[in-house]
Amino acid sequence: MSVSPLVLDRFDRHILDIVQQEGRISNQELADRIGLSPSPCLRRVRALEEHGLILHYRAEVDSRQLGYQLMALLHISMDQHTPERFDNFERHIREIPNVIECLIITGQAADFQLKILVRDMDDYQHLLLHVINRIEGVTGAHTSFVLRRVFEHRPVPTDRL
Amino acid sequence: MSVSPLVLDRFDRHILDIVQQEGRISNQELADRIGLSPSPCLRRVRALEEHGLILHYRAEVDSRQLGYQLMALLHISMDQHTPERFDNFERHIREIPNVIECLIITGQAADFQLKILVRDMDDYQHLLLHVINRIEGVTGAHTSFVLRRVFEHRPVPTDRL
DNA sequence: AACATAATTGGCATAATATGTCGTTATGAT
DNA sequence: ATCATAACGACATATTATGCCAATTATGTT
Numbered sequence: 001m002s003v004s005p006l007v008l009d010r011f012d013r014h015i016l017d018i019v020q021q022e023g024r025i026s027n028q029e030l031a032d033r034i035g036l037s038p039s040p041c042l043r044r045v046r047a048l049e050e051h052g053l054i055l056h057y058r059a060e061v062d063s064r065q066l067g068y069q070l071m072a073l074l075h076i077s078m079d080q081h082t083p084e085r086f087d088n089f090e091r092h093i094r095e096i097p098n099v100i101e102c103l104i105i106t107g108q109a110a111d112f113q114l115k116i117l118v119r120d121m122d123d124y125q126h127l128l129l130h131v132i133n134r135i136e137g138v139t140g141a142h143t144s145f146v147l148r149r150v151f152e153h154r155p156v157p158t159d160r161l
Numbered sequence: 162m163s164v165s166p167l168v169l170d171r172f173d174r175h176i177l178d179i180v181q182q183e184g185r186i187s188n189q190e191l192a193d194r195i196g197l198s199p200s201p202c203l204r205r206v207r208a209l210e211e212h213g214l215i216l217h218y219r220a221e222v223d224s225r226q227l228g229y230q231l232m233a234l235l236h237i238s239m240d241q242h243t244p245e246r247f248d249n250f251e252r253h254i255r256e257i258p259n260v261i262e263c264l265i266i267t268g269q270a271a272d273f274q275l276k277i278l279v280r281d282m283d284d285y286q287h288l289l290l291h292v293i294n295r296i297e298g299v300t301g302a303h304t305s306f307v308l309r310r311v312f313e314h315r316p317v318p319t320d321r322l
Numbered sequence: 323a324a325c326a327t328a329a330t331t332g333g334c335a336t337a338a339t340a341t342g343t344c345g346t347t348a349t350g351a352t
Numbered sequence: 353a354t355c356a357t358a359a360c361g362a363c364a365t366a367t368t369a370t371g372c373c374a375a376t377t378a379t380g381t382t
Binding site for chain 4: 334335342346351
């Protein structure tokens with residue numbers, strides 16, 4: 001699946017810079033900003049999409065306004081570090097829409113870090129005790145609540161390469 | 162800045178559902194999918210944008226292909242929990258493009274969690290020792306490397322409200 | 323340095339989409 | 353039931369995207 005390396009010039013990097021921040025910019029304005037005419041600009045965007053450098057476009061929503069007042073980071077440790085245990089855990093976790101991120105991490109303290117959105121403490125308590133803790137193999141769970149999001153979803157740097 | 166509550170009906174929720182996953186969908190297809198004609202559909206999207214429910218649109222890029230092979234979670238603890246210390250830390254952290262997320266969290270072990278993208282271990286070592294550890298007030302730093310991203314950037318649930 | 327080849331560009335015509343207006347329909351309160 | 357308000361769909365217009373082609377620019381070889 002790993003395609004040709006694809007050399008990025010300054011135009012491509014500029015495109016990536018801009019669309020990471022303004023995903024719905026029109027091709028015409030994008031072309032203006034990078035200093036190309038619309039045709040080659042669009043061709044480059046399409047190439048970046050096809051090479052998988054641009055994965056997809058997303059709208060970011062205000063989770064608070066949607067009623068999710070609480071964000072938690074949950075560190076999970078497992079009893080056995082076997083592929084079966086991990087696969088099974090992942091399958092269960094995928095079914096919980098409140099879990100918006102799941103990373104496998106190093107460190108003695110935890111195997112997974114989950115990022116979780118819930119409405120309130122009751123919601124969290126239920127999710128932790130009655131859903132996540134009941135998944136086979138989970139031996140430990142340590143929660144950090146997010147007091148403030150200083151920033152999130154910052155663009156990936158494109159400058160030097 | 163907190164505007165009127167804005168009651169969301171099933172159309173609005175459906176819009177939020179879709180644009181969280183396909184941020185560049187055309188208004189016409191969006192209208193088709195939610196079962197409205199283009200005019201009211203666009204009006205609703207604009208309203209959601211103006212109410213801040215849709216914060217912005219972003220292209221998601223493949224950080225690996227951009228040369229960032231390593232993702233780390235860095236937990237930082239500070240000597241004093243004063244606004245000045247925190248503000249100063251945030252100001253410095255904002256200047257580092259490799260830090261793509263910064264959260265203030267609860268827990269005895271750390272005050273901040275940073276999500277960091279670097280090219281390799283050398284890169285990380287330099288960033289940690291020569292940049293972040295030198296910020297005033299930083300007393301502890303514990304790193305977890307991300308072995309695998311099971312999923313990231315999952316949509317915020319919109320169903321029940 | 324001159325040349326041939328390949329790649330990329332810009333312009334243009336056409337198609338698709340967005341945007342604003344207006345008459346009609348649905349909604350909710352009295 | 354009546355009225356006022358809000359939301360809808362349809363249509364006309366403006367903007368944007370898309371595909372093609374000639375011209376230009378870059379690349380690599382002798």
